[in-house]
Amino acid sequence: MSNSINFENAHHIILPNGMRAMLCHTPSATESFVSMSVRAGHFYDPDDCQGLAHLLEHMLFMGSRHLPKPNAINHFIEQHGGSLNAWTGTEYANYHYHCSSDAIAQTLPAFADMLRQPLFEEDALKKEINNIHSEFEFKKKDDLRRLYQIHKETCNPSHPFAKFSVGNSDTFSEHAIDELKRRLRTMHTIFYCGSNMCLCIASPMPTLQLEALINQCFGSMETGELAQDDWPALYTQNELGIQININPLQSAKRMIVTFALPALQNDFKCKPLNYISHLIGDEGEGSLLAYLKQKDWALNLIAGSGIEGDRFKDFNVSFQLTSNGLKNKFEVVKALFSYIDLIKEGAHEVWRYREKAQLNALALEYEESVKPLGLVTEYAQHQFIFSAKEVKQLRSTIGSYDQKVLEHALSFFTPKNLRLKVISKEVKTDTICAFYKAEYSVEKIHEDLLNVFSSPNVISALKLPPPNPYLGDEYQLILPETGFNIPNKLVDTGDYRFWFAQDQQFHSPKGDIYISFDATSFSDTLEAVAAKRIWLGALNDYLQAKYYRAEIAGLHYRIYGHQAGFTLHTRGFTNQQTLLASQLLDAVTSYVPDERAFEHHKTLQIQSLQNALLNKPTNRLFSRLSVLIQRNTQAPVELLDIIEDIDYDKMLSCRESAFRCYFIEAFMHGNWASEEAKFFAEKIRTLNDKAGGAPLSRAVSKLPIGDTLYHEVTCDHDDAAIVLYFQAPTPSLTDTALCMVLEQMLAAPFFNALRTEQQLGYIVGTGYVPHNQHPGMAFYIQSPQCSPKQLLDATTEFLFQQLDEIEFYRFYWPTIQQNLVKQLEERDLTLSMKSQRLWVSLGTQDLEFNRNSKLAARIKTLSFEEIQAFADQLAKRERCGELVLYSSGKFKAIPTLQKRTINSIAEF
Missing domain, CATH: 3.30.830.10 (Metalloenzyme, LuxS/M16 peptidase-like)
Known part of the structure; x- marks a missing residue:
């Protein structure tokens, strides 16, 4: 499916209200993919209400004119074989979903209604502020989020990147609810308009029909204006040539060397940053990493990642250091500059660039595991930056060598243009960052040291990569042989x-x-x-x-x-x-x-x-x-x-x-x-002529039926969390099918009841959880405000109520049945996925290699009465083994009987 989206032949339209849309016709596809990009990221938050763009994204799911109930849009998309999600980034917010191929005519009007006519109900607004606060609390002990906040506090304070993008109950409570509602409406009116939105759709619906549908759904939106992006520089001289020392929670020793660049990632013709990161990130003999490993200074190196926007790019070289490497961190930086000098000297060597282009071409021609929704989401945003003609070339242009472009890109890789982050529990700090309480300090790198970095010694062990001996000239297909299509x-x-x-x-x-x-x-x-x-x-x-x-x-x-x-x-x-x-x-x-x-x-x-x-x-x-x-x-x-x-x-x-x-x-x-x-x-x-052994068992532990077991896991975290796990009695097709069906039936109501309605926590969900093909299902919650006993009581109360009223789900059963059968009958999307499925089948002795087909067939024949009987037995604790795992956080443990408590893993 993924490889059948042809972006080169996409049809581009501009609606009378200025909205741009890109239509990719995928005639043989079984799904449609839709993404809307809005230039309305957190950069556009008011200074006195930071996090508003994120709150607005949440509120669009909380009811619109035609689907007024919270999350009704999600349920509607799910009923049409898909799912809906969104994110708020720096410059853009994005809304994206997929659905059955023939459901685009029903789902697109609902999606447009969500974007055009949100209700902003006050009760829903209060709940979403709580959800965002739970999301914020959940990430407080995340080192990446803490690092991100320090990054914000050490860039140009006049640049909108410095704003607090998430929001929490403290920042939002500075405004009355009616005032927040007014601000949300204002932001929505200004930014959610034709000129400020770009749509991308891949669907089997004929192009002219799809164009008419888009006009019908979005044509009545106001024209508005394209949001401006004339920000000041991300870094001034004050924020360059500095060292930022950070004390992490995890016992990491890392160093990130950041080069501040203009938006060179948007050069899709030469792709200079791809080439530079390919060479700096090389791990072969003679590479920078091989040298640093030999010196016992580094364990790992990643080159090229870093924040980016339409007008800026951070190029990071991230090192995982040893204790020795931390002591010699400036030697590591010198070695990096020595290697960059080698790259500058070799910029004229066309063969090396062409080899990288050949690798890109091979990767593109035979790529696997491409997520169509991810691609459609990228292309929605690309329309803000590139013309329709350029958009068509983005995936087909492999890279054309241009020495001047490479040299221009490399000219930014200088000591005065760098920022150095040293992340270790051993660094000295003097500042605590806002919101996440991470400790850090900032110091200017001495001019003398910057001069040393500017003229590094030549290191004889460092070499640019030689021609790749594993790169073939031709990749030919063998002739198929009868009988070998299965193992x-x-x-x-x-x-x-x-x-x-x-x-x-x-x-x-x-x-x-x-x-x-x-x-x-x-x-x-x-x-x-x-x-x-x-x-x-x-x-x-x-x-x-x-x-x-x-x-x-x-x-x-x-x-x-x-x-x-x-x-x-x-x-x-x-x-x-x-x-x-x-x-x-x-x-x-x-x-x-x-x-x-x-x-x-x-x-x-x-x-x-x-x-x-x-x-x-x-x-x-x-x-x-x-x-x-x-x-x-x-x-x-x-x-x-x-x-x-x-x-x-x-x-x-x-x-x-x-x-x-x-x-x-x-x-x-x-x-x-x-x-x-x-x-x-x-x-x-x-x-291996002396192997001599026998296969070892992959058995699973059987949980007793009728007696719930409890096991506490000690965590260094304030939040409480529970997982309630039900283990099916056997790995039979019937038990597997019933587990899968019941989990699907309860997933959305569980999320809606315990997260949206009761506001118990940010992490709330269900999952079908097999172990070595033995079926089971789990219900889980993590909460900053409730004890594990409260979470467990709320979960069991929900389950017993729902299992008692299972008749209510009779109406939804055909849709759930259809979606599950579709998932199970889907052909393997890639060769590697098929290899893995066959390998798992060998491991579980499924030597007919058709368990998914058999499961699909069993689900087709499953009657609603069988589901009712399973739910009834589950409620009476007569069918499944039960295990409660919990972490107490800052709360009291769950009081349990000794005979029901697992204290020792080994004894269990």
Whole structure:
């Protein structure tokens, strides 16, 4: 579906009221995608009412002339097979939704009504202020949000970026409700007008019909004016050449070097920033990162991200530092400038630029996992910046070399144009930022140091990347072979199984290889799991520079742990993929970390586990749910106690034991002939001729029916949170179908009742939660103002009331049934998604590879009376196991009986 949106052939119209619209005809699509961009972001907030644009976005969902009830628009879109969402950014607000292909004629008028005729009811306004405040409270312990606020306080105070964009009950309570309502109406009248809005739609509706529909829906909007964007500079000389020291909540050691640029990201012809970030972010041998790792100064480097607008761009080079790197932070900056000098010197080398353009072309031609709604949303906003002719070229222009443009872009990468953020618990601070209470300090970087950065020493270890050996000249498709469209077992020796399937659907020169190792010595104790994590960290680090060229040529790999051992997964172009997989396999079985690598990765694992304990309460609860339900899965808090005591010899002994006896299951799927697969299967067998193990169980823990169990998770967070989890008795199609259906039925009412009406918290939701294909469903809330007992009582009261009145849902059942069947019957969207689905089927012994089709068929035959019976049994606690996970925050714990309380994960 995603690749069928052709932006080059889009039809552009301008309505008489000035509204621009871009229409993409997608004749074979099963869905329509709609996005409206409004130049009405937080930059346009009044100085004395900051957060108003965000509040306005929320209020548009709270009822309009034709759909007056709060969130009625959401339910309406959901009934037409889709969902609706919005965001408020710096310069723009955006509203976007998708629906069934044939529902565009019904949904677009409702969407237009929401944007044109909001009601601004006072009760809804009060509730939305509370919701925004809950959203604000929820993010108070988010390091990214705290960093963002410090960024605002250290830019030009006259630039609107300095404003507080979110709003909270304190800022809004400075105005009476009727005054806020008046301001919302004024803002809406000024900004939500034809001249200030751009629409993008991708739909199978014929273009002329769609054009008529758009005119009918939006033609009566006032013309108004395009909002101005003549802001002062984002930074003056006072805000450049500075160092900002920040004390984070997580135990991070990071440094962000920011270069202040004009809006160079809008140069779509040469794309200079893509090229520069490609080189600075290189991770291969000779790269800046490889050098910093060798010096033990940095672990990671990301280049190119940063805030951007229509007239400005921050280019960030973000380093994850070691303790040694933090002490040598200025040496790291010098190395960065030394590398930038190399890029400037090599700007005339056309071949390197053309190789990057070829990589871009390959990525675009064979891209996967593109989200159509995301693209349509981007194109709605692009219409403000680019002409209709330019918009058509945005995705088709790969990059045309222009030395002058590259040199002009590189001219901004100078010491006097930088801002340096040092993020560590070790820095000295003297200021506390507004709203988020994060500690920081600002100092000017000494002129002498800036001069040193301007003339860095040449570092002989640094080199620009050589030609990429993994970049193929041709990517050809193999001929399909009968019988290989589903996985075939090519090898089964007891300790080794190999499956192969050919891609006969996507006609792409790509594929996936999965190789899973089950090893008791990597999974049977906490100590074994901790040793495995350290070994995997060291292994991945060792491979990073070695195989980075393969990564950027579209040959990707991951080596990750699972509950029975670990898996190697390669994906991408099939040219040379078996070679890469063989090289990685050889490293997996032969690589032994030295003592320095062990100590280094042990420290990193401890830091990672400590940071995991700082995650938001709902995240912690769902993570712990997986630990309790999936056997041989460990909680960070348990691993932390063990990992600190593991020594080098223990890690070596676990690794040696694991490779003395293990089981391998492999799966190859994609653009390969069966002979290639057989050859590769034999190669794996030769490399692992002493495997000798058996597959390990992926069993789930069964919860008792009729007795609710309770488990408290201690979190360093003021909010209380609960997750109420129901586990179906069996993984049968009927139990799975009933879980999926009931969760879908209750999702919107649960959100509406507990978030919109009762205002219990910002994070409120439901989810279908399977573990290893065993079905279950969860209801969750996180709240700054209610205790876990209040949250649980409100949840159970809602459930019992709704389950008792399930007859009410008979009217909605056909729509829910239709939407679920549609989701399950959808063909795999990408080759990688299909590979993953088949791989999961192998893991769960679904050897017919059609569980989704069977589920869809079962849902089609499900009667409403079966749903009623399931709801009745659930209400009487006769059908499902129940588990309550909770975090108390600043409140009292839930009083529970000892026999119903899980205190020890291991004992459970």
